[in-house]
Structures are given as C-alpha cells and as structure tokens.
Amino acid sequence: MDLSYGPEYETFRAELREFLQTRGDEAPGRAGEVASLGGESLVRWQKLLIEHGYAARNIPKEYGGAGAEPDPLIATILSEEFGRARVSRGVAGQGIDMLVPTLLEHGSEEQKRSYVPPTVTGEMVWCQGYSEPGAGSDLAAIQTHGRVEGDTLVINGQKIWTSTAQFSQMMFALVRTEPEAAKHAGISYVLVPMDTPGLDVRPLKTMTGHAEFNEVFFDEVRVPVANIVGRRGQGWKIANTTLGHERNMLGSSATSEGLYEGVVRVMREEQVDGHSALESPVLRDRLMSLQAKTIAMKCHAMRLLGSRLRGESSGVAGLVTKLNGCQLNHDLAGLAIDAMGEGGVLYRGTDRSRENGRWQFQYMFQLGLIIGGGTAQIQKNIISERGLGMPREPKVAASAAKSGVKG
Amino acid sequence: MDLSYGPEYETFRAELREFLQTRGDEAPGRAGEVASLGGESLVRWQKLLIEHGYAARNIPKEYGGAGAEPDPLIATILSEEFGRARVSRGVAGQGIDMLVPTLLEHGSEEQKRSYVPPTVTGEMVWCQGYSEPGAGSDLAAIQTHGRVEGDTLVINGQKIWTSTAQFSQMMFALVRTEPEAAKHAGISYVLVPMDTPGLDVRPLKTMTGHAEFNEVFFDEVRVPVANIVGRRGQGWKIANTTLGHERNMLGSSATSEGLYEGVVRVMREEQVDGHSALESPVLRDRLMSLQAKTIAMKCHAMRLLGSRLRGESSGVAGLVTKLNGCQLNHDLAGLAIDAMGEGGVLYRGTDRSRENGRWQFQYMFQLGLIIGGGTAQIQKNIISERGLGMPREPKVAASAAKSGVKG
Amino acid sequence: MDFGLSEEQLLLAETVTRFLDERLPVPRVREVIDGDESIDPDAWRALAELGVTGCLVPETHGGAELSLLDAAVIATALGHGAAPLPFLGSATLATLVLRGAASPAVQSEWLPRLADGSARMALAAAERIEQRQDSGVTFEGGRLQGTALFVIDGAGADAYLVAVGDDVHLVPASADGLAIKALPTIDRTRGLVELGFEAVAPADSFLAVGAALDRAVDAGRVIVSADILGSCDRAISMSVAYAMDREQFGRPIATFQAVKHLCAEMVAAIEPARSLLWYAGHSWDEIPEESALLATLCKAHFSTVGHDLVRIATQVHGGIGFTDEYDLQLWFKRVGLSRQLLGGPEKLNAHAAELQGLA
C-alpha cells in the first residue's frame, strides 16, 4: 500500500497547478467541474486543454486528442486538481465519454474522421438513445425499429431518459433493424443527426419537478445506412462495451464526499429547540454511520484505481460501486432533510428553504439514479451472476410466463 | 370499535378467575403457561380443566373434550386469565393443536376413538414428522417413503426439526407412498408409534448450543396401513389444513410484549459509564421504534381476532403475522444485547450473564423461527401470491433449471 | 368486543373514496395544484354534505360529531386520493382547538361555518413541536409580533389560530399587519404558509385549557398517520397493478421473485401499522390516558414505514415511477411531507420516551 504518487507524477501535478492558476480564468462557467454542453468559450478552453494534454488525453492525435497512453494516475490527478481549483475540465458528456471510445473501437475510418474530432473539441454534442418506455432494465427489448430502403434507414419509435437531447447535434441510438433476428441479435448502433425531419425532442419532467431528461420521438426519420456503426445487428454487443463504463461513472465517491460535507454543515447550522441538529445523538449516530460509508466508498474508488494501475481486473469489487453509491447519496440527503425537521419539506422557491431545496432535490434525484441506468435489481443480478458465478434466471417458456399471471 | 367483552363474557371471566384462584395451585409446574409434555399431574389438571370447559373446549364430548362451540372471545379470555394468573393451561403441543383437528376432519371413526381422547387428556403425546433435510421450505419434496406390504406400511427415511420427539408416544408424519405419482400427490399422512422397532430419535443441537429439536430416522419401520389418515396419497392436502394454523401460532404478540418489557428492564438496569442504557438517546430511539412495532403487533392480533369474531376472512392481514413477529422478537433481543455492551456477549454459565444468557438465546432462537416453519422467503411468496394475487413463479423445465448452474 | 372498522366506517371510507374518484380524480388534483390555489374549495364545500368538513364539529354547531377514528377513516381516503383539501389543518387541528378551548361565542361564530365548509381555519402552532431560529410569535400589549412557520393548510384560510404558549389568538386573514406567505414544499397537494405578524391585534384570545392544544396535536398526528396509510395503500395497489401489467425479459415483472418480495414487504409493513392506527384513533376518544403515547408512537412509526414504503414502490416501478407524468410521485411527495409534519421520527420517539418516564 503506497498512497504517494511518485516524483514524475508530482511534477505533472505541479505543472497542472501552475496552469490552472495562470490560465484557469479562461475557463467557461465559474466553478462547475464539467460541462456537457457546447458553446464557443468551452470549445476554446477544450482546445487549450487538449494542447496541454489535460483533456481528450488518450484519444489519438489524428482524431483530435492529445494522444497519450492511458494512465489512471494522471486521470486521478486531473480530477483532483481541477476539482480543487474549481475549474471546468472542458468537454464532458456522453459524446466524449461513450461515443468516442465506441467509434474508435468499432467505427469505420470515415466515421472516426467525421465525428471524433468535433466531438473531442465540443463542437459536436451527442445524446444517447438507448432506453425506451418498454425497455428499461431490459435493453434488449427495444422496439424502435429501422427499415432499410436502399441506402437509407427509416426509423420509427421512441426513446426516453435522454439527457441533453435538447442541446445535441447528434444521437447515438440502438435501433432494431432485423425484425426476424433473435432478441439481442437484431439491433444496430446508429448515428442520427438531431435535426433530421421527423425527430421530435420533448422535455421529460421528473418527480423533482424539473426536466433533467427528454423523450425523443422518431416518425419516419431517414438517415443513411452508412450511419450504422459496425455491422448491422451488432449494436447490442457494441453498446455493451460502453455500458459497463457508464455504470462505473455513476455514484462516484466525490459526490458522496461533497454531500457528506454538506450534511455536516446543515446539521451544524440547523437549530431546533435551541440545539443544533449535530447535538442530537440520534442524528449524529446516523451521520457517523454514513461517514463510515462515505470514507469506505472513497477507499473503494482508490482500490479500483489500484487494480487498474496494476492492470488487474477489479473482480466483484468493481461491480458494487453504483449500488452502494447512489443509495449512500440518497441516505445522506435523507439525513439532511431529517435534520431540518419540518423545514426539511421546503422546496425551491422560498428563502426559508436551505440551499434552494438542494436536499430534497438530491433525495429524489439520487433515487432516480438508483432506479435508472440499471435498477438496483439489475445490479444485484449482475453482482450475483458475473461477480459470484451464480446461474442466470432459468429461461421461462413465454406461455408459462403469461399464464402465470392468471394463476 | 368496541374493546369491551360484554356482560356474558365478563361473567365467564369472573368464574374463571375464581377457579384459578381457588384451584390454581393444583396445576403442575409453577408458572409455565403451557405444557407440551405428559405426566400424571398434568393429566389430572387437564381433566379438571376439561370438566370446567377451560381446555379442549371445542372438541366434541364423545372424544373427550368439553364440546362447546368455538368462541374466539372465550379463547382470548382463557389466554388472558391463565396468563395473568401464571397457571398452566393444561395440555398443549402438536398433538392437541394440530393432530386432533386433523383427525376430527379427516380421520376414520376408529382413529378418532383411539387417538383423540388420550391426546386430549395428555396421556398420549405426539410429535410432528413433516420437515426433512431435503425438504424444508418445499415440503412437497419429502423423500421419506413407505412401501405397502399387505396390510403393513414399511417406512424408510428421515425427519428433522421434530420438537418433543423424545417425549412422544406417537408421531404424525408425511410419507411418500406412491412413488409414481406427481410431487404433491404421492404423500400419505401416517400415524406412527414412536416405539416401533427401527425408529430412532436423535437430539438435534442448534446454534444455541441446546437440542430444542430432534432428528428421527426410519429404518424399515412397520406400521399398519390402517394408520394412514384419509386416503393414500391425500396427505399433502390433509397436512395443509393444519399448516396454516401453525403459521398463525408462531410469532404471537404476547411473546413480543414480554420481550419488550424485558428489554426496558435491561436498559433501566444496565449501567455503562455511570449511565443506564435507557439514558442513551440512540438506544432509546431504537427502543421506541420497537415499542411501536410491539404495540402494532398486539393491535394486529386484536384485529385478526375481530375478523374471526365477525366470521370474516382476515385477508392479507392474516398472512403477515409470522414475518413481522419473529423479526420483531429478534430485533428486541438484539437491542437488549447492544444495551449490555461488551457484557452482551456473555452466555449461559456465568452469573455475570444477565438472566443466564436469555437474550443471546432469544436472539438466536428467534432467528431460527424466522428461518423455520416456512422461511421469510416463503412467507413473502405466500403474501404476494395469496394476499396480492400475484402470479406464482413460472414453472421451469428441469433441464433449464439445472443447466442454469453451469451457465 | 369488536376490533376493526364498523359497517358505518367502511361505508364512510367508500363514500369519501367514491366522491374523490368522481370530483377529484388525479387529473383534477393536478389541475388544482398547478393552479393558483393549493386546495379545491368547491370540492371542500361539497364534502360538507358528506359530513367531512364538520366531522369533528359538535352536533350543536351543525357538525357530524364523529369520533377521531371516523376522522382517521376519512383521512385515509383523502391520503389515498392525494386530495388537495385542508382536512388536517382546518377540520382537525383548528376545529379541535376551537372545540376544546374557545369561548361559546367564538365557537358559535366559527364552528358552524367550518362545519358547512364556508370557512376554513388553520392552526399556527409549529413552535410547540419545534422551536426554530428566526421564528416565534410574542403577544404584548394586545398585539402579536413575530413569525409563525409551517402553518398547515394555511393558504386561503379565513382565519388563523395562533398559539403563543398556552394562549390562543384568533386572527382573521384580513387582519392589519398580517402577512401570509406561501412556503413551497415538495408536496403540492397540501399547502404550508408562513405568517408574519406586525403589531397584529387578534379578534379574540383564549386560554387552551385542559391541554386542548396538546390534544389537538395528538389528533393531528393520528390524522397524518392515516393520510400516510392511505398514500401507502395507493402506492401498493399501483405497484401491484403495474407489476402485473409491465413486461420485461418476456414476462410480467410480477412473476419475478424480487418484485413479488418487494410487494410483500410493503404489505407486511403496512398491515400491522394499520391496526396500530385504528387503535390510536380509537384511544383518542375512548382511552384518553393512553392516547398521547399512542398518537406519538403511531406517527413515528408511520413516518418510518411510509418513507420506506414509497421508496420501495418507486423501485418496483423503475424509471416511470421517477417521472412527473406518472402519478406515483404525488404520493411519494405527500408521504415525504407527512413524515416531517408535526414531528419526525427521532423527535417523536424522544417525546414518547418522555411521556412514559423512560427519558
């Protein structure tokens, strides 16, 4: 166990700090760490970061990246230092995080040259078209279909839970193109310009009262067949290479640490009956239990980083982050609400509400994350099957499954 | 809502109190409320109770009972008053509670006349032979089998979790008699004298360190075919009429109330760092949560009684008692242990251990009850299927089920 | 001996439920909470005919003079319907304080109007539950001064009962110096307000004798619990129906053991709680010496059970349960508000321990 980074990395860190100090004020936005949307100032900043090797670091130079070898320690230092300096890390979001790795692995040379460079600079913003109303946990059940007419794919159907759809130029979507094929086999991975006629984006309001997501409707949306990535019908396999990545991104320990600090602040400041909530032994006991979990998740993230550095599989340890992280964040928000007593029910729109309803928002939003991106149920299936080698649910004949409902 | 019993019942209660006061000292044992084992003084006491209509109340007179109509309110008064006076209620146990109702419903006249009267008086003690090592939750999977040779049934196999087997003269057992029949259909309900050659009782020690149960082994145990109750192959149906009853008996609210009072006493007396455990806000908060649950379970028992009095089905409410009750008792014991701090780990055999390890014993024993008599898992299946009308688990082809393990 | 709801109570539940299904179905609830008023005053007045508005008003003042258990039956139905109606604030808390402590004249002035639904009142007594910074009301020289927070169902009330210690002051909504400010909460089916007092002269003042305020708060805790119960019932039935309908991996999710077990856990949690609620409601009228403890434990228990239950229900639903469009969120939030109202679980557990001399 060695928690130091070694001299070469400390040099990198020092240079980065210097950069952030001298040029940090050129970053767009004030303190946000990542920006998933486009915009001129972001593109300018992103180009500067790539030039210094601080963004798009592992993307080959020929496609607009910095072309460096992957190094998890460098990645960690970047995350730590940008976070500490509260400076934008440049372009983030599903385009650079999910589409670009997919294209680099499965895309045609043409696709790579067309889409990777503008995505890397933030000039082209992407959204993801995977989930459907009828296919949440069970992505292979997607119904949005495309029929081939000559060189054109004509898409009809509906996607849901697409964040940033309203700001995106492009969507990467899963579309059923081979209706005859078995469930997992008939799906293609398709790149769809968002301004294609027949494509309609509608904001999806969630229980938080805000539209963090969208629904996207396809009515005879026509895109070239050349916009399919990989071979037709291979979309399921292609999508799965990046899905694992998404599951790791959610529930990161930094969010929990931030929330924990916030709860301590709430409990210190919130006075009921002349005592701060921190003086309540019952609430304090809950706080300490959650602190242990927060630190555990931080240690766990370091451990996963350690495995990656050694080039080892993190095994079952790598599968439990989301299940724990979102639950922890939800519980932290729940404690903050309880600490506020009756005041905990206040939401956005009153100055009596602490941090403009942040805690109620987090309480609901984190629950949404527990549910979304693979529900807790699905996470447990994955842990028991991939992690513990337990058998899959035995296949049930469709007739038996349906008749069961009446039985 | 009317919690009074009405004048006719108060008369009954007054007479009963008078009886308990004047004759209570004739009861065997000191304070135990029920006695599942035999013994001369118990038989004498039981006969006196039957004579007064205080025991075997609803069993017809011709079979040795008091021959009264079932009346849940009378039953409640009996339970309350014997409990208050801390006087033995006479014969209890699986013979009178489970076998007798079964025989009265399904037995031949011969069987009723031979077995019910001595069982009712406590002269004949029974144990139950249902569970097997390979058939816990899934009783229909029992393997103990009997082959018919003329008038004789020759039994081989093994039963487990048979309490009181070492004190019993008889066992009522489920035995597979029709190996060709489908799973549920091939089972018979058989009465087996415990002194039959080839029958071997071995105490089964549990994690508590004590043998609250036994294993019973059958090696060519020969009983008359006439000892089968009902028709051959009907045993599953017959057993199920009494199983429901057992599930209600477990986890009664009186046990929880007694444990709750005990925890309060422990917390009042247990001093750590100069403070009683009751002074710890954290432990007190847990206590209050459990008190609410304890009172809820008491109210729930009254509600189920109310349904019975009105002759209504208790619906889904009747299915949740065991799942909640055993868990509550387990949690109460867990709180007592925590209240004792390091002292909570002490077990039987030291005067430093409070009530000779009672709380650790209860903690483990109640966990055993959560597991036994239909695990929590099975209880949840029952609630969702019978209570909510949700479908059964679809049938899985045996081949699919097994191949799943490798998959 | 009869533990359980009577025929009349079952009928009352059915009547109110049917009324809400017809007059306040979910689309109408959404219309109301998206509108300017946080309640539906027409529906409220219409409920007067069913005896709902005046269920706790004495017959002599034109009310139905029902028991608290009856009121709890109504509240369960209102929770089940996520009804935007001031049953807790006006028909329970304010009514009971008036009935318990106001002068005959004040009673005669207000109770008939509360009973027929033509007036609504709210009780400003959050300070009795939790004393907070930057709030509190004083009464000096015949004038009220300060701030009262978290006045339940205070939006659109005709008058407020303001507790200052054991004194209660009646302040019409139109009183000079009174500022009424809506407090937006997560649950928009019930409205909290903040009252600002700048040298406000009350229309009347009286002493809440005989623990009238505490008794009203106890009753309020039972009624909130009943509301949570109704919300949970709705969440369970929505979950089961959804699970039977929704297919994943080629079969209804109701056939998945994990989903079935979640539904079973909800039921197992709510049924004994329902029994506790009935008993707590019954005891308020019939066993008053036990009722403060029971109301306190009951509300603490429902706060916990309800909170867990609506999370489980949301989980059974998956993504759709997280949308605004799907209705489950109405109950998720209604329970979220109820959990904190009139004291959260820690607060109430501590209070329950005190009531028994355990703290």
Added chain:
Amino acid sequence: MDFGLSEEQLLLAETVTRFLDERLPVPRVREVIDGDESIDPDAWRALAELGVTGCLVPETHGGAELSLLDAAVIATALGHGAAPLPFLGSATLATLVLRGAASPAVQSEWLPRLADGSARMALAAAERIEQRQDSGVTFEGGRLQGTALFVIDGAGADAYLVAVGDDVHLVPASADGLAIKALPTIDRTRGLVELGFEAVAPADSFLAVGAALDRAVDAGRVIVSADILGSCDRAISMSVAYAMDREQFGRPIATFQAVKHLCAEMVAAIEPARSLLWYAGHSWDEIPEESALLATLCKAHFSTVGHDLVRIATQVHGGIGFTDEYDLQLWFKRVGLSRQLLGGPEKLNAHAAELQGLA
C-alpha cells in the same frame, strides 16, 4: 500510488489460510473449543514460524515487525478460519502496549517470548471502553484490588497487563491474590476472562506514555474489523456454495432471484468495507493523525455490516444454518462477539463524533 494488498501480503494471507486449513480445519476447531482450553497452543506456537505470533513485535526482540495492515491480513485469515487463537489479545493488544510503553527490561523479558509463541499475554482494559458497575481495579499501596472484566484471550495467558487509568501493571498469571474466571460467551472460538484482584502485587508497573493504550485499542479495533471481514468472507462463500448445491422446488436455490439478491447484498456490503479496512490498517502506521478516527469508524461499520451479513447468510441456508452441526454458526457467533468487543456501533459512533469535534 498503490492502494491494495501487496504481493507479500497476498502471500501472507495465503500462507496463514493454508496453515489453518491444514492444522486447524473446522473439525479441529470444534475439538479445541469443546476441550478444556479455549485456544490451540500448539497451533499458536507453530504459527510463530510464520511470523504470526510476533508480527507486531520489533525485530530487535525477535519479531517480524510487520505493519498493522499486515496484521490485519493475518486477522482476516484467522477470522476466515474461526481460529481459536489469541491473536487479538496477545499478539495485538498486549504486544502493542508492551512495545509502546514498557521499560526496555520488561520488553526484553516478554516480547521475545510473545514473538516465539512460548508465552501469551492479555490486556485488561475493558474499563477504558466501558465503565461498568461491579467492576474496576484500583492500585493503592502497591497492590491491585478489584475486578477486570472481559479480558480478551485471557484464558491460559502467562501474564496480564492491567490498565488502571494510564498506568499499566504487569501481573503474572501465578500472582498471589489473582483469580482468573472464564466468562462463557456465545463465541467459543475466543475466550474472555474475568480477573479478580485481592491485594495483588504487580511484577512491574509503567506509564502508558504517548497514548500507548489508546493506540493499542485503535489497532485492536482494526484487527477485530479484519476478523469480522474474514468471517464474512467465509459466510458468503459458504452461502454461495450452498445455494449452488441445494435444490428446492426442483432447481438449485441459486437460481432463485431472492437468493441471488441476498448473496449480492452481502457482497455489495462487504467490498467497500474491505477497502475501508485496508485504509484504516494502513493509516495506523502511515497516517497516525487519521488513524484513531478511521479505526473507530471502521469498527463501528464492520460491527453493523458483519451483524447483518451473517444473518443474511443464515437465512440463505435455511434450517441447516441454524444447526450446531453445520459450521456456519461458528462464524455467526464469532461476528456476534466481535460486534460488541472494544465497543459496539453506538459507542464507537459517539466516540468518532467526539474525535472530530462533532460532539
């Protein structure tokens, strides 16, 4: 930067595990705990060759002078094996107090013997964790008087270190006036004793400078956590193996979603806890300013996680998990004891809050 166990640590874990599989398989564990002694002294001496007994003894005194994380790796293996060995009491607590505060002469006398397994010691310091009625030791006029409870691994120890405030007194087991009484606990794989002092003259006394006692208790908390971790690992692997093997309703119970999810919940709970344990162990040597807090939170967390986990494991097993004959109960009880040792969760959470100035 390398977070995780080193090659050497993995080898150490494997070596100790293999040793226990060979020398202390479960049947032998049962023999030991059913016998007169609560530990296996031969196995303990044999472990000296692997550096286990003296892992925290300085090299100058013949020990292996390993880190606390190394010791935690060993303790995880011992927990996994339910080993009846005095690693916590003698090799951790007593060793660290001697090493941290005893005079060079006392160190030279005892540490080599602790290292080679020829002697065992135990620390009587339960009073530092919880002060209880009817116990406590005083030191006046050169004599110890009173009772020390819950002395971990005290059975068969050659000498005791008795803490009275910050003073530590060394008392040989043979001292006049010393009564040693076994305290039967649920977990028979580790022995607690009660010491009675009747005017006992210690062989030596020293002041626990530099918070040596607190540091030892911190280390002890990490080691108990590691023991819980090993026990949980065993409970999980037994549960998964059992679920794959056991058939109900015509298929292995491992195919039932409910069973799979229980197993997944156990893993999900234990893996981040394992990461926390490693960090807490590491910090004891490398980041001492953080280590008291980490040890405290770590033990509180493991007490809760372990407690829930062995219950789930028992539930996965069904009835057989409740029998004495099946081995799972050994770990159920071992975790049950560990939960309370050196402070239960409430106690430790309160302590953690104090350490950070949050209380």
